[in-house]
Amino acid sequence: MKNKTDMPLKMKDVLREQISGGSLLPLQKLPSERDLSDLFSITRISVKDALASLETAGLIYKENRRGWFVSPPRVEYNPLSRSHFHQMVTEQQRIAETQLINISTMMAPSHYAKTLALTELTEIHVIERLRFIDGRAVLFVENCLISHFFPNIISENLTQSLTTLYQTKYNFTTSRSRFDVIPAAAPAHVAKALNISPGQQILKICRVNYNQHAQIIDCEFEYWRPDAVMISIDSIEH
Amino acid sequence: MKNKTDMPLKMKDVLREQISGGSLLPLQKLPSERDLSDLFSITRISVKDALASLETAGLIYKENRRGWFVSPPRVEYNPLSRSHFHQMVTEQQRIAETQLINISTMMAPSHYAKTLALTELTEIHVIERLRFIDGRAVLFVENCLISHFFPNIISENLTQSLTTLYQTKYNFTTSRSRFDVIPAAAPAHVAKALNISPGQQILKICRVNYNQHAQIIDCEFEYWRPDAVMISIDSIEH
DNA sequence: TGAACTCACTGAACTAGACCAAAGGATGGC
DNA sequence: GCCATCCTTTGGTCTAGTTCAGTGAGTTCA
Numbered sequence: 170m171k172n173k174t175d176m177p178l179k180m181k182d183v184l185r186e187q188i189s190g191g192s193l194l195p196l197q198k199l200p201s202e203r204d205l206s207d208l209f210s211i212t213r214i215s216v217k218d219a220l221a222s223l224e225t226a227g228l229i230y231k232e233n234r235r236g237w238f239v240s241p242p243r244v245e246y247n248p249l250s251r252s253h254f255h256q257m258v259t260e261q262q263r264i265a266e267t268q269l270i271n272i273s274t275m276m277a278p279s280h281y282a283k284t285l286a287l288t289e290l291t292e293i294h295v296i297e298r299l300r301f302i303d304g305r306a307v308l309f310v311e312n313c314l315i316s317h318f319f320p321n322i323i324s325e326n327l328t329q330s331l332t333t334l335y336q337t338k339y340n341f342t343t344s345r346s347r348f349d350v351i352p353a354a355a356p357a358h359v360a361k362a363l364n365i366s367p368g369q370q371i372l373k374i375c376r377v378n379y380n381q382h383a384q385i386i387d388c389e390f391e392y393w394r395p396d397a398v399m400i401s402i403d404s405i406e407h
Numbered sequence: 408m409k410n411k412t413d414m415p416l417k418m419k420d421v422l423r424e425q426i427s428g429g430s431l432l433p434l435q436k437l438p439s440e441r442d443l444s445d446l447f448s449i450t451r452i453s454v455k456d457a458l459a460s461l462e463t464a465g466l467i468y469k470e471n472r473r474g475w476f477v478s479p480p481r482v483e484y485n486p487l488s489r490s491h492f493h494q495m496v497t498e499q500q501r502i503a504e505t506q507l508i509n510i511s512t513m514m515a516p517s518h519y520a521k522t523l524a525l526t527e528l529t530e531i532h533v534i535e536r537l538r539f540i541d542g543r544a545v546l547f548v549e550n551c552l553i554s555h556f557f558p559n560i561i562s563e564n565l566t567q568s569l570t571t572l573y574q575t576k577y578n579f580t581t582s583r584s585r586f587d588v589i590p591a592a593a594p595a596h597v598a599k600a601l602n603i604s605p606g607q608q609i610l611k612i613c614r615v616n617y618n619q620h621a622q623i624i625d626c627e628f629e630y631w632r633p634d635a636v637m638i639s640i641d642s643i644e645h
Numbered sequence: 646t647g648a649a650c651t652c653a654c655t656g657a658a659c660t661a662g663a664c665c666a667a668a669g670g671a672t673g674g675c
Numbered sequence: 676g677c678c679a680t681c682c683t684t685t686g687g688t689c690t691a692g693t694t695c696a697g698t699g700a701g702t703t704c705a
Contacts, residue, residue, distance in 0.1 A: 177688080201655060212690055214452065217656090222606040226592040234656045234697045243589070249642050350638035351481070352590060352610055354464040366657075368460040370608060372590055400588035402640070404487050415658080439685060450660055455686090472667050472686050604687080 177215045180205065181223060188228055188239055195241035196305065199229065202237075225370075227396035232364045241303060245401040248348050248374060253330035258302055266301040267328040270309075270362060274316065274323070281313050284377060284388045292316040296327055299362050307397035309359045314387040318380075331387075341380040348376035350400060359392045370395050415453045418443065419461060426466055426477055433479035434543065437467065440475075463608075465634035470602045479541060483639040486586050486612060491568035496540055504539040505566040508547075508600060512554065512561070519551050522615060522626045530554040534565055537600050545635035547597045552625040556618075569625075579618040586614040588638060597630045608633050 187193040199220075200208065206216045220237055223229045231237045244261055258265035273295050282289045293313050300308040312331055314322065318339065325334060335341040353373040360367040374391040425431040437458075438446065444454045458475055461467045469475045482499055496503035511533050520527045531551050538546040550569055552560065556577065563572060573579040591611040598605040612629040 203655085212692085213656095214691095215689060218688080222592065225606060225608050227590070231656080234654095235699090236655065245587075249640065345641070345643045347641040347643070348639075349483075350588060350640075352465070352608070352633040354460065368463060370463050370590070395590040400638070401586075402487065402588075403583070403585040405583045405585075441685085450662085451686095452661095453659065456658080469686080472684095473669090474685065 176209045176211045177219045180209045180211065180216070181219045184219075184223060185228065193239050195239050196303070197239050199237040199239070224396070230394060230396050231366075233366055235364070240396040241305070243397060243399040244302060246398050247401055247403075248350075248376060249346065249402060251332070251343070253332050254300055254308075255330065263302050264304070266304070268299045268301070269327050270297040270299055272296050272323050272327065277313075281388070284375065285313065285315065285385055287315065287385075294319070294323060296331075297358075297362075298327070302397065305397075306363050307394045309362045309392040311390040312387060313389070315385070318384075318386050335380075335386070341386060343378045344381045344383065345379040346376055347379075348374055350374050352395070355392060363392070363394060365394070372398060374400075414447045414449045415457045418447045418449065418454070419457045422457075422461060423466065431477050433477050434541065435477050437475040437477070462634070468632060468634050469604075471598075471604055473602075478634040479543070481635060481637040482540060484636050485639055485641070486588075486614060487584065487640060489570070489581070491570050492538055492546075493568065501540050502542070504542070506537045506539070507565050508535040508537055510534050510561050510565065515551075519626070522613065523551065523553065523623055525553070525623075532557070532561060534569075535596075535600075536565070540635065543635075544601050545632045547600045547630040549628040550625060551627070553623070556622075556624050573618075573624070579624055581616045582619045582621065583617040584614055585617075586612055588612050590633070593630060601630070601632060603632070610636060612638075 184193070184199070193199070199205070202213050202216045202220070206213045209216075220229065220231075224231065227243070228240055229237050230240050244258060244263060246257065250257075252260070254267070255265045275293060275295065277285065277287060277289050277291050277293045279289060281293060281295075282291070285291075285293070294316055296312040296314070298310045298312070299306055300310060318341070319335075322334070322338075325338070332343060335343070351373045353371060354368045355363065355365055355371045357367045359371065360369065363371075365371075372393040372395045374389075374393070376389045376391070377385055378387050378389070380386045422431070422437070431437070437443070440451050440454045440458070444451045447454075458467065458469075462469065465481070466478055467475050468478050482496060482501060484495065488495075490498070492505070493503045513531060513533065515523065515525060515527050515529050515531045517527060519531060519533075520529070523529075523531070530553075532554055534550040534552070536548045536550070537544055538548060556579070557573075560572070560576075563576070570581060573581070589611045591609060592606045593601065593603055593609045595605045597609065598607065601609075603609075610631040610633045612627075612631070614627045614629070615623055616625050616627070618624045
């Protein structure tokens with residue numbers, strides 16, 4: 170029964186059409202909120218609502234105070250596979266990069282201690298890294314290693330795969346991993362690194378890895394931009 | 408440097424506090440947006456923004472034109488396990504219910520045909536069901552079965568586990584399953600059943616099941632309220 | 646050449662209202 | 676006791692602005 174023009178809906182349809190039709194390409198910037206509000210004669214609040222709903226659908230994303238952009242296709246990610254980030258991304262004809270953000274060594278704070286099933290008096294290394302696909306920051310990773318398993322690891326090149334490093338330098342293979350996938354809000358430090366607004370929706374993956382002696386050796390917290398990834402698992406691969 | 412009172416932030420803190428502190432219990436209704444906007448002397452837009460950010464964090468949820476409610480704890484769900492919905496929920500000391508929404512029989516439309524790897528001239532049954540935890544609708548499921556594998560299935564009781572039915576009546580066991588997890592927006596028919604606004608964030612799980620003869624027998628599309636679930640997988644269980 | 650500065654443009658966050666449509670309780674007729 | 680109708684309350688959607696803070700390109704100056 171709606172015979173109003175419903176410009177906000179029209180704006181969504183136009184953008185959807187331009188994205189699927191290829192007039193707007195992945196990573197391309199959309200017009201500014203102010204321009205869109207003039208173009209379609211609607212307020213900026215309506216523009217923001219409409220853009221937010223396209224964002225939820227995974228069609229567009231925003232960068233803090235920079236603007237809105239068209240989302241590239243999702244990468245398929247199997248958290249159970251041995252394949253690491255660079256290999257996985259490359260196999261899907263995309264370009265991967267890793268940037269080291271921070272390393273710190275500390276006594277395990279309670280939430281890490283709990284995940285690693287150890288006491289708070291154990292020393293851990295926390296490695297924070299940012300991962301890019303096709304030049305876009307899509308994943309913030311916190312790796313938390315139990316120090317005594319990995320002497321001198323902090324002097325290694327930590328932009329490569331940690332799994333490979335575990336194997337070649339420390340002779341540890343991952344015999345078992347356990348992980349949780351949770352739709353959540355971005356914590357402040359993650360939001361800053363990914364250049365999104367704090368509290369925005371992200372996909373959180375918490376993983377715990379066991380070595381060949383069934384010892385927990387490290388855990389990992391991954392924070393993905395929700396439009397960048399799709400978890401894909403096949404029971405036959407184990 | 409912010410020395411403004413920042414009432415929207417204060418509202419979030421108060422609600423967060425009341426939820427974690429137990430003054431607001433799971434499934435309990437929050438004051439209306441208008442009441443909150445009076446209480447904290449902020450506009451309804453700011454109230455909505457603040458509530459939306461608590462929603463993203465998984466603390467509260469809303470029902471269409473009914474109001475905002477406190478989210479119960481997430482259930483842990485392992486899509487690889489043989490355990491079915493009722494069993495999984497019961498094991499976590501929660502109450503499960505299933506409601507049959509609709510059954511239809513048709514020639515496979517293209518997106519189903521693609522997922523099931525068959526031609527569009529194959530007949531399929533589509534079973535739509537709504538699942539509840541502790542009385543709250545949290546999951547909309549579409550099961551799509553290849554008809555010739557399941558003669559007369561539509562006259563069975565379809566609020567029980569389909570996996571069990573496959574086994575007892577048709578002698579099919581699931582030998583392999585493959586699934587994708589995607590943060591997405593709720594399609595209109597799903598939004599209606601779950602009583603959420605169309606386009607709102609949900610967690611979509613697409614699963615394909617193979618029988619003991621390595622034939623694809625059905626696929627399933629699950630749409631979860633994102634605050635209700637957490638995917639939890641352990642590689643050792645296979 | 647290169648580092649520091651300026652400034653226009655961007656979204657972020659907010660105020661102060663408006664009307665609409667669905668939900669659901671209260672009411673009243675039978 | 677039951678059912679239809681009314682009415683209040685709810686969120687949904689929208690208009691029309693404002694102020695603030697980070698971004699980044701261009702400019703200036705040592």
